[in-house]
Amino acid sequence: MERCESGLCLLDSDLLENEDARSSGYESCDSFTQAPSPPSTPSSKVRASSSGHKEVMMYSNMADLSESLQYITSMPELCDVTFLVGHLQFPIHGVKAIMATRSRVFYQMILHHQRKVTESVKPKSRLRMRAKSSTVNLHSKLQIPIPDYDHVVFTSLLNFLHSGRFRVQLETVTGLFCAAIEFGLKDLQKACWDFLKRCVGEDQKRALMTSTQHYLKKKGAQKILSQVCRL
Incomplete structure (x- = not known):
């Protein structure tokens, strides 16, 4: 499917209505310095059936998951949106689906820019279609300018959105x-x-x-x- 031509929303907008009820797990600590991260130790729970037989094991390893999600932003080939930050347009990469589920504002921003790209490549005739096919790459990554923030700040922001940590x-x-x-x-x-x-x-x-x-x-x-x- 052509990415820019997709008319589908990134996710059902009804899912975003309960966004305020969710938490990223932020907890304040008394120390002024950053609290040490917990060790990356998987945890598991075994659920027993009514007959006493152990039949289900629930496995969790959130620390490794958080680190992996944060690492994604350093791999542009796995990301589908690039933010051009500051006056120098420093490129910072992210994943649209993650950012859209974490922030309604980013959800609307991404959809807005996707529609702009889609409208810019709609041909009004076959002649224009052939002319634009040589200059527009529909598979190119979505680019969004963010002129008002420093790239170090925006990098920290994206790390928080992707991994829940900063x-x-x-x-x-x-x-x-x-x-x-x-x-x-x-x-x-x-x-x-x-x-x-x-x-x-x-x-x-x-x-x-x-x-x-x-x-x-x-x-x-x-x-x-x-x-x-x-x-």
Whole structure:
């Protein structure tokens, strides 16, 4: 099937109605530094039947799954969408299906750009079809410009979307907080806000004030400035 000509939604929109009820499993820790990741130890449960015979074993290895999903973004050949980030249009790759199920905003954004590509290659005549076939590659990867974010911030954002894990740092927390609000990621927003409330040192506050200057047009930047002023 030609990817750009598909009229199917990425997923049933009804499934996204319950998106707010789901959680990525974010938990805040008391330590200011990042909590160590749990060991990648598979777990299993054996379910016994009413007669006492063990007949079903449930196997789980979420740590390895998370690492594998994060690794996908470093393999462009396995991804089907590329974001051109910042003024230099730094390419960052992702998987449309994963991003669409994690964020309604990304779901709508991806569908919007897919429709634009589809409409741009619809021929009005056989002559135009032949002319466009030499210049348009229907198998090309979907490309979406993201001019307002730093590529380091957006890379962390995509890592979170694909694997449910990310590292909160002073250098990127402002951009991630703004992105969490813009793209409707409540767990990421909460994680960043918990981190921001711990930035009480003068050096940390100055760094936050500097970083917010790059995102003054974003809702999150104004909230950060108000928080810094109260500290």
